[in-house]
Amino acid sequence: MKYLRLKKNTDIQKLFKRGKRAYSNALTAVYMPSDELKMAVIVSKKHGKAVKRNRIKRLVRRAFFLTCERAPFACSIALLPKVSEEYSLAAFERSLLSCFKRMK
RNA sequence: CGAGUUGUUCAUACGGUCGCGGGCCGCCGAGAGGCGGCGUGAGGAAAGUCCGAGCAUCACAGGGCAAGGAUGCCUGCUAACGGCAGGAGGAGGCGACUUCAAGGAAAGUGAACAGAAAUACACCGCGGCAGUUUUGCCGUAAGGGUGGAAUGGCGAGGUAAGAGCUCACCGUCGCCCCGGUAACGGGGCGAGCCAAUUAAACCCCAUCCGAUGCAAGAUUGGGAUAAGGGCUGCGUUAAAUCGCGGGGCUGCCCGUCCGCUUUUAUCCGUUAAUAUCGCUUUAGCUUGCCGGCGACGGCAAGCAUAGAUAGAUGACCGUACACGACAGAACUCGGCUUACAGAUCAAUCUCGGGUC
RNA sequence: GGCCUUGUGGUCAAGCGGUUAAGACGGAGCCCUCUCAAGGCUCAAUCCCGGGUUCGAUUCCCGGCAAGGUCA
Numbered sequence: 001m002k003y004l005r006l007k008k009n010t011d012i013q014k015l016f017k018r019g020k021r022a023y024s025n026a027l028t029a030v031y032m033p034s035d036e037l038k039m040a041v042i043v044s045k046k047h048g049k050a051v052k053r054n055r056i057k058r059l060v061r062r063a064f065f066l067t068c069e070r071a072p073f074a075c076s077i078a079l080l081p082k083v084s085e086e087y088s089l090a091a092f093e094r095s096l097l098s099c100f101k102r103m104k
Numbered sequence: 105c106g107a108g109u110u111g112u113u114c115a116u117a118c119g120g121u122c123g124c125g126g127g128c129c130g131c132c133g134a135g136a137g138g139c140g141g142c143g144u145g146a147g148g149a150a151a152g153u154c155c156g157a158g159c160a161u162c163a164c165a166g167g168g169c170a171a172g173g174a175u176g177c178c179u180g181c182u183a184a185c186g187g188c189a190g191g192a193g194g195a196g197g198c199g200a201c202u203u204c205a206a207g208g209a210a211a212g213u214g215a216a217c218a219g220a221a222a223u224a225c226a227c228c229g230c231g232g233c234a235g236u237u238u239u240g241c242c243g244u245a246a247g248g249g250u251g252g253a254a255u256g257g258c259g260a261g262g263u264a265a266g267a268g269c270u271c272a273c274c275g276u277c278g279c280c281c282c283g284g285u286a287a288c289g290g291g292g293c294g295a296g297c298c299a300a301u302u303a304a305a306c307c308c309c310a311u312c313c314g315a316u317g318c319a320a321g322a323u324u325g326g327g328a329u330a331a332g333g334g335c336u337g338c339g340u341u342a343a344a345u346c347g348c349g350g351g352g353c354u355g356c357c358c359g360u361c362c363g364c365u366u367u368u369a370u371c372c373g374u375u376a377a378u379a380u381c382g383c384u385u386u387a388g389c390u391u392g393c394c395g396g397c398g399a400c401g402g403c404a405a406g407c408a409u410a411g412a413u414a415g416a417u418g419a420c421c422g423u424a425c426a427c428g429a430c431a432g433a434a435c436u437c438g439g440c441u442u443a444c445a446g447a448u449c450a451a452u453c454u455c456g457g458g459u460c
Numbered sequence: 461g462g463c464c465u466u467g468u469g470g471u472c473a474a475g476c477g478g479u480u481a482a483g484a485c486g487g488a489g490c491c492c493u494c495u496c497a498a499g500g501c502u503c504a505a506u507c508c509c510g511g512g513u514u515c516g517a518u519u520c521c522c523g524g525c526a527a528g529g530u531c532a
Contacts (some may be wrong), residue, residue, distance in 0.1 A: 037253045049431075049432090050151090054432065061124090062418070
């Protein structure tokens, strides 16, 4: 299933002001209903240096790509991974699914 | 065979499925774009942002002096450099070789505490004279003590005791000769030590440097009219016309340049930034030959090799083995520095042992 | 991405190359008090880390690390 990237700074600002949050053990999702499915990954410098941050973003994007058809409704969504020692695709997939369950 | 030294190259590989950025081609579409195909897509450090350039802007981007900053053995290389190469000197290693922020202390200033004293003023001591219970004056840097550093070191002579006071050797300084482009090296003669150390303390000398950085900046982002404000003030004039002043060129002098910016209202116009360009073809890379000890230069042939803009290289599976380190382009080059699992090849390289 | 700044007890901080590293707030212990407060005394620092210069470095030089600011 196709999804769009959430790019504009103003949209992200809006999302953080008005959006609701869904938590799981590997990441936090901030979401807000919209007409299309839009996604952004937010990784801060706390996660490590550039190589590490890129890897986290790729894993989260891939996990979202594999699971996004099970999203309950069209929305703008920002994903904030939590800081940890190890990151894996399977953990992000599980966390995303549990987030989708909690989104109402 | 073992132990080293210096340098070179590489930085998991291959296959399958799904997915991403850019390009080209074809088809569809009014267009935005969509679909399909082909090919392409991170590093030796892309990092730190420590130097040097290109490029761009700053109204012009000039000279002198001052201030500030940087560099500091010599000769080369280079677009340039604080880089590199070769050499000189100090230090280390048996050696191959490594390493060093390395101009000037005879222009001046400063250097805690301790110590008698820090470039010089005698505490103890040693000795002479006076006195003789204590001590006073003079000479003395050999010894003690203080200190990071104490009148160049050591031996001999010498002396009342001592002292470059004298002599040999070493060190230092000056002059001459020879070798070298030079730093410097070698030799000779002289000086009897005057001039300790410290300049990553101030400082002096030589050379170099305008500032800001692609978030620079350019293009479009409107045009016309009217009114007002700000910088740029005063006098004068029909007039920014002229004079003085003012502003910019880091401070001063000379010289030179200077009309710009903004607000409001009305009419016409509007996708207007998250746009487009800058943005990847170059001091480019590879190979061969020639010159040079080398850094590098010359010639010839061939090649085109990321260009994103919330920011593209990944995930999963399989196979192989050395079980994969440090790490992700953001305008571009030349260096430096720092991080790093390993593998690899080279040197008529070095040392030790064995055999012929 | 570019350009800067700062690292000193728990916190805020001063510091001419030679200090027992000044203070203030807070903390701990003791004294004082019938008890508490106030007051007094005492204690606690790898001067961010690693090299270098120097007789001697928190301070000077070089290289790292961390934190913060700023530019559309």
